[in-house]
Every structure is written in structure tokens, then in C-alpha cells.
Amino acid sequence: MAVVGANGHGRWHRRVIAPLHASGRLELVALVDVRAVEPDPDAPVPAGTGVFTDHREMLRRARPDVVVVCTPPHTHLPIARDVLTSGADLLLEKPPVLSRAEHETLTDVLAETGRACQVGFQALGSAALTRLVAAVTQGRLGAVVGISTVAAWQRADGYYARAPWAGRRVVAGRPVLDGALANPLAHAWMQCLAVAEAIVGRPVTPTLVELERYRVRPIEVDDTATMRVTSRSGPPIVAAVTLAAEGFVRGEVIVDGTAGQAVLEYPTDRLRLPGDPGAQVVPGRVGLLENLLDHRAVGAPLIAPLARTAPFTTVLEVIQQAPEPTLLGGDLVTVSGSGADRVVSVRGVDAALRAAAEAGALLSELAVPWAVPPARIEVVAKD
Template sequence: MALVGANGHGRWHRRVIGGLHDAGQLRLAALVDTRPIEQEPAAPVPAGTPTFTDYRAMLAEVTPDVVVICTPPHTHLPIARDAVIAGADVLLEKPPVLCTAEHEELAGALARTGRVAQVGFQALGSAALTALTDAMSAGRVGAVSGIATLAAWQRPDAYYARAPWAGRRTVDGRPVLDGALANPLAHAVMQCLAIAEAVGGGPVAPVSIEVERYRVRPIEVDDTAMLRVRPRHGPPIVAAVTLAGEDFLAGEVRVTGDAGRAVLEYPSDRLLLPGETAAREVPGRRGLLENLLAHRAAPGVPLIAPLARTAPFTAVLTALQAAPAPTLLGGGLVDAVGDGPQRVLRVRGINEVLRRVAEQGALPSELGVSWAVPPWRAVLAGPE
């Protein structure tokens, strides 16, 4: 196994790989990064592990069976394509690719080579998500009329200085889309799409996408966004997220039906079903790398997050590429907490707006929020 992008978030992958290496389930054959490999005390590099600064040189010399790709989003497609052509299966960090055309290109490479790609939406391996969809199938929620997610996080100034592509819409003419919907809170959107998949009994086919996007800094992408996806079949999906929250809200997915409402706090795997008085933790997450290894050993074991499953998410990103620049919020609407690189900007009243959007399935402009602008809308396909 090789890891491309061994620094930054790649150190998390090194910890996972290190444990599996020590257990004899794999052999770490190479680390790749354009910068010197940083030491990770929780997962030291095994003695003698080759390191590279160019993934192409690594593919030629090491010929790995599996490649984990944890590089900037706009580099995913060429690295993944080259890895599968070289004969490797891949675990590809989210967002996997940045538009439907890239998705189709990578899917074609997988089909031609017979390789597979797992996408790093690790929350899809949650036992809590399975418990929720099982409860829905058993009628605990009833006929589903709405699926929504809301999350309020905070990111300091340092977050947008972490890399040259941070907060950018494009780099060197290639899309990056490092916004709240596409990157840090992508899991919230993907969880909703997975639930919609369970409701409809098959892949989600978005017909239209409406989005309001805002920012509190001179960045090129959104740090606050409200999204509504209307699928061909099933209820609408609404996402209301921010990186400029007043108070921390880890991330909730709400499923509303005529028998009640279920709430899944996806980062903590806490689930509240209709008729229950308190949320309970549902332990157990299947690791995506372990699942990929199990699939390689026995192809009858299904992948948790195959590339095909993420096609609706990529359709959302395709729409975001065409959307206008996010609206800048400022003045008395935004306040600052802290100084220097750890300064955080917050939108006054944003948490309440997020709750209203998730509760009513309406976007801020439709709710009469004073600072809201009309949504941008993309029609992806006509009705059947």
C-alpha cells in the first residue's frame, strides 16, 4: 500500500495504515508528499519505507496494490486515474472529484482496468446510519416528507492559510471549490443523499439544485451555505451549514415523516428515533480502508462508499461550479472573537437561521431573512 499526500490530513491515514501494518493486514510500501514527510508520533514511519516527492515515480518503482490519495481536491482525478491504470485500487479522499465529467472519466478508467475506488465518506460506515435506515424501512418514521441537515462550525483565519488552495474556487484554471458544502461539511450532504437513497430504493437523481452561498472573509467560496436538492423521486433534501457559527453544532441529519422525526448526529453516531426521549449512541463504524481490503479479498463484500454511490454528490459540485460567487456578509452582521491566526468570525443569528431552514425546508430568502439574496438555481434534468 502507498499513501499519496502523507502530510496534513494524510497523517490521519498514516495512523490507520500503521495499525493495519502492525497487525499484518498490509505492508506500507511508500509515502509520497511534495514536502518532507512530517513525523507522526502516533504512527511512526516503519524503518526502510521508501518516500517520494512524485507519485508517478512511486507508481513506476513500487507498483502498489492499493493507493490512498489524500491530496488537494483538484489533484484527485489525475492521481487516481494514473493509480488505477498502474493496477492499483484506490481509497480517495472526499470530495472524490469536482464535477460530473471528472466522475465519468474516473468511472471509465475503473471499468477499463477492473479496479475499484472507495471514497473517503467515512460516516457512511456508521452503524447509526444503518440503524436509522433500518428503522425507516420498519416504518418507525412513516412516509418521509423531508430530509435535512444542519451544522454550525467555526474556522479561524489560520484555516484559510493552511494551503495555497484553501478558500479558492480555482487554482491554475482547475476547479477547487474548497467551500463548506464541498469539503469540511461534505459529510453532512452525503449522509442526506445516502438516506434519500434508502427512501427511494436506489441512486438519487437530482432534478434541480437551489443554493444560497455566503462568506465572511475575502475568499472565493462559501463558508455559509443553504442548499436544496429536488430528486426525481422522493422528498427534497435541504442542507444548512456554516463555518461561521455562533455556537458549535456538530451536525444533525433530520428525517421527517408522518410518524415522527428521526435525528442522527452523524459525527458522534448519536441517534434519536420517534418515540424515544433521548438520543443514544450507536457504536460501531466500519473503516473504509478495512472494507476495501475485505472487498479485495472477497469481491462479494460490497464497498461502503464506491465511486458510483457518490455521483449525486458530484452533481451538486457540478452545479456549484456554475453558481455565482458567494455574497459577502459584513458590517454589524459579523463579529470577531480572538486575535491573530486564531481569530474567528461569526454571523450573528446564524444558528437560528440554520434551524429554521432545516425545520421548514425553505431557504433564507424564502424565510424573509434580511441579509439573504435570492437563490441560484440549476436544472439538471427534466421529470420522467
């Protein structure tokens, strides 16, 4: 086992790996980062683990069987290609790639090498999501007429100083596409895509994306957005998210049917189905790394194979094409804290996003005074 991108979010992966190394399920043989590897008391570096600054040198010398890649999104494709052609299987952080062309290239590499690629949408391993999907496919909600998600988080100024690509759309001529929709809240609408996939029996094919994007800082990407995805089959999907919240909404997936509504609070695995007195925790998550190891050992199906993320990548490409986010300011925002802890919030944004998710609507369709008309981008089918 090796980790490329051992700092930052890579430390979370190291904490997942640590007990598996201790139990003998795997052996951590290498860590790679362009900076000195940060110590972590919950994931000490085992004796004999190689530390490298270049992933190609690591692949030559350590020859791992499985590699976690947790590097900036615009570096994923070349590193993933090197990992797969070296003969290793891959756990690739989300977003896996940033365009349909890159997705097809990586798909071709997988076919040529015969290796496996799991994508880091860890919430897809949730037993609560499995139960929600079962309720939907068994007709407990009746015919599904809409799927939506709402999440309201806060990110301080320090978040946008965490890396040279943070808050950026392009770095050195390559798409990066950090932002609320593409990065921290990507799990929210990927859950929605998973529910739609269960309804139609295959990953959906987006045909139209309607998008409103906003920002409260001089960044190049969105920190607040509403988005509606229409597909060739399946119900419409609406995402209403912010990193400039007044309060906190963990993240909910809302499925509306003719016979009732289901709500999954996906970060906590709390699920409410029609007829339930309230939300209940559904315990159990299958870790993506353990699932990948089981896939290698006994052929267990991957939870988040690259093919399952094709609709996500299609929508991500549309977001990349969309106009720059509208800057919000003046009396519309409030500021608290200072320095790296400075937080900017949009007045009334939590309630507005909640209303959008409940109605399956965009902010501009709800007459929110600061909302702008959406960009409407049709998805052209690729041959």
C-alpha cells in the first residue's frame, strides 16, 4: 500500500490505513508528498515505510499493489495513469477527473491494464443509503418525482489559503475547479445521482444543467450555488449548497415521491422514510479501501467504480464551462472573526437553500432578491 499526497486530506487516508496495517491486512510501504510528510499521532509512519517526493520514483522502488491518490484534482489523471500502468490498483480521491475526455482516457487505461479504480465517494458505502435505495426501488415512496440536496456549511478565510489551487478555477492553464459544488459538497449531489441510478437501473445521462453560482470572496469558484440536473431518464436533481452559511445544515438528500418523502442526512447516516416517527441512525459503512481489498481478494463488486462517476464528471465539465460566480457583498453579507478565522455569511441563505431543495427549484425561481438568472447549458452527447 502507498499514499500519494500524504498531507492534507491524505492524513485522513493514513488514519484509515493505520489499523489495517497494524492488523496485517495490508502493509504501508510508502508515502509521497512534495512537502515534508506531516506527523499524525493517529497514523504514525511505520518503521520501514519509504518517504518520497516523486510518485514515479516511489512506484519504481516500492512497487505497491494498491495506491491511494489524494493530490490536487488537476493532477489526478497523469498520476492515476502512472499508478495503473505500474500494475497497481487505485483508490482515487474525488473528483476523479475534471472532464469527460479525461474520464474516457482513464477508462481506456483501466481497460488496457486490467486494473481497478475506486473513487473516493465514501458516503456511497453507507448502509443508510442502501436502505434508502431499497425503499425507493421497492415503491415505498411511490413514483419518485424529484431528488434534491441541501447543505449549509461555513469555511473561513484560512480554508482558501490551504493550497495554491484553493478557490481557483484554473492553475497553470489546467482546470482545477475547487468550489462548493466540485469539492466539499460534491458528496451531496453524488448521493442524489446514486438514488437516480437506482431508479433507472444504470448511471443517468445528464442532458441539461441549470446553474446559479455565487461567491462572497474574490475567489474564482462558487461558495454558494443552486443547480438542477435534468437527465435522459430519471427525475430532476436539485442541489442547494453553501460554504457561507449563517448556521449549519449537515447535508440532506431529499427524495419526493407520490406516496411520501424520504430524507437522508448523509454525513450522519440518519434516515427518515415515509411512516417513520423520525429520523433513525442506520449503522454501518463499508470503507472504500477495505472494499477495494475485498475486490482484489475475492472479486467483491466495487462500491464506487470509475464508471459510476461518469454522470458526476459530465456535470463537473458543465460547471467548468459556466460563467464566473456572482459576487455578493454589501448589506447582504455579515463578517465575523479575523485573520484565517474570518467568516463571511450570506443573510438568509440557509432558509433560501432549504426552500429551494424542498421545492426542487433554483433561487431565482423563488424570487430571492439577490438571485441571478441561471446559466442553462445543454449537454451534447459524445459519440
